[in-house]
């Protein structure tokens with residue numbers, strides 16, 4: 001933002017208002033009393049009234065006589081100039097229309113309504129004597145959210161009942177309706193409470209981060225530390241320093257909805273809980289946090305990727321924990337990577353970024369390295385686990401040499417290791433990154449595999465739900481008893497394992513063990529998963545069977561064995577990140593083992609990888625423990641192949657219900673690619689996407705590869721601006737820095 005722009009506009013001045021409608025920026029007249037830059041307003045648009053934000057002086061290309069004044073101001077803190085610049089630049093970078101970007105930043109309920117109208121429902125007494133299903137559903141929602149307040153209509157909607165049911169429970173005294181303690185500030189976090197005593201690596205890292213924060217300028221640091229080394233402890237000290245400077249901090253976590261443990265740690269360190277921003281919070285909380293971020297009345301926000309678009313008043317620190325995690329990339333509506341947008345936002349706000357990981361992305365590794373392309377980020381290392389906990393010992397189980405009857409996936413060697421832990425009262429985790437019962441349902445008579453009607457995907461049997469489920473579109477159907485292709489009865493068979501089936505095998509082999517299957521689809525709420533994780537940590541299970549849900553960040557003190565059922569699962573993909581992803585996932589899941597050292601009564605953990613390819617470079621790298629060599633080799637390969645971060649990629653995804661229509665249009669686009677060639681970019685495709693049909697739409701992809709410094713966004717804009725009009729119902733998305741190539 002140019003610093004000479006006025007920050008207040010006099011009454012009647014011509015101003016530019018960015019609306020949340022597709023028309024985007026329009027000129028209006030500043031209202032009586034004037035208006036500040038960034039002020040949220042309601043403006044007339046034709047017969048309607050729409051929301052917008054004052055984005056700067058008017059553009060001028062609009063007849064002054066026809067200008068209309070702003071209808072009214074919204075009672076919220078104006079967006080800061082930094083926020084405006086961030087949204088502008090994020091829109092440019094991701095090639096997202098600016099109004100869509102603004103809508104993302106205003107994603108808090110009822111922003112344009114005065115707060116006085118808010119009424120909320122809380123639990124007040126015991127369940128009524130007459131407890132209908134509808135009433136029980138309401139109480140379940142309220143109890144699942146641990147006492148949070150709901151608007152009556154929101155509560156009814158979440159419970160899938162009419163508002164009258166909620167009113168009935170209020171009348172019965174089970175619930176109470178009160179005026180909402182509207183948008184209360186969050187309790188102050190007390191940074192002066194003592195932190196933990198730090199070891200040498202931790203202290204050195206904290207010193208460096210503190211210095212950066214005190215400097216008050218932009219900087220990004222890769223905080224690399226093996227699992228259990230205390231990265232969290234270190235960045236909490238960076239949060240403390242930020243709070244002491246009077247600025248706000250944001251910690252992004254993958255799977256935040258599940259991270260009860262993290263919130264407890266914040267409370268222990270700072271005496272109060274942070275603001276939370278993720279899909280599991282209520283509308284009331286969402287609205288409150290949005291306003292408090294803008295007023296500077298929440299010191300620390302812990303959130304999912306979209307928390308990056310909160311209107312912080314003065315953001316001094318952004319931590320991206322598990323920075324390599326693919327959930328930071330949003331692959332719909334707005335295609336953005338929260339890690340990269342965090343760096344952008346921090347550079348505008350003069351803030352510090354901490355990227356924390358035991359297994360950084362190759363991009364961050366290169367940026368923080370001393371090799372070609374490096375030097376952009378600082379790097380700090382925590383080299384050992386905290387205290388006397390040791391990293392787990394790693395081993396491979398060569399499945400070619402194990403006796404594996406069909407329908408069994410736990411090798412005798414792994415089973416023996418599990419038995420040993422059971423005998424010692426320790427826990428074992430069996431990891432299989434596949435939800436459901438079996439990935440394939442096939443007919444033994446004709447070989448037909450049951451697929452989704454609308455997608456090019458097999459349907460996955462979920463025995464717990466008694467349905468086949470498409471993991472692309474979510475469609476379900478009953479498991480057929482007769483083959484849908486040849487009609488033969490009784491020959492349908494489940495092929496391959498999912499976690500549910502592995503659960504069956506565990507029950508049969510270890511009948512006395514308490515086993516629990518952890519997979520997101522087996523739980524009805526985030527809270528239910530959280531509770532189960534807490535119970536596991538408390539020792540209420542002997543064998544945990546889980547998908548990647550268990551790989552992330554949990555501390556299970558009794559867990560000393562991790563068995564990876566199929567270490568080959570992720571190795572095959574043609575994806576440029578297949579090796580990297582497998583490596584990260586297996587390192588992370590292995591890192592759950594033996595996190596508590598001798599004085600906690602624990603032993604050194606063991607991680608066993610079942611594989612048919614013990615000599616595969618990724619498996620060898622994991623076994624050897626030489627992570628640096630692995631990343632250096634990955635980076636060298638990317639460089640040789642001119643792949644990111646040594647070049648830039650953009651994906652173009654087109655879809656349409658008719659295959660010839662989308663193919664013809666894509667071919668036409670490809671013929672007109674001169675603006676891309678002008679910047680030295682190459683265009684690959686169009687080609688059918690690897691999943692060529694999703695939700696009954698045919699999908700075609702193109703891939704653009706450009707030199708690192710080339711203005712790829714501008715070239716794509718010019719290219720698409722010169723394209724012929726798209727056929728009706730065609731969808732085109734641009735994915736800058738794609739993570740998924742499906």
Ligand SMILES: Nc1ncnc2c1ncn2[C@@H]1O[C@H](COP(=O)(O)OP(=O)(O)OP(=O)(O)O)[C@@H](O)[C@H]1O
Pocket residue numbers: 196197198199202225226227228229230231232233234357358386552553554555591
């Ligand atoms: N300085 C310290 N004093 C006391 N306990 C510590 C210290 N540092 C770390 N710990 C403890 O060691 C365990 C691991 O630390 P932490 O969770 O911060 O590691 P991490 O590197 O973030 O782990 P991961 O990457 O596996 O999530 C935790 O139980 C933590 O409380």
Ligand SMILES: [Zn+2]
Pocket residue numbers: 452453454455457470471472473474475695
């Ligand atoms: Zn489908």
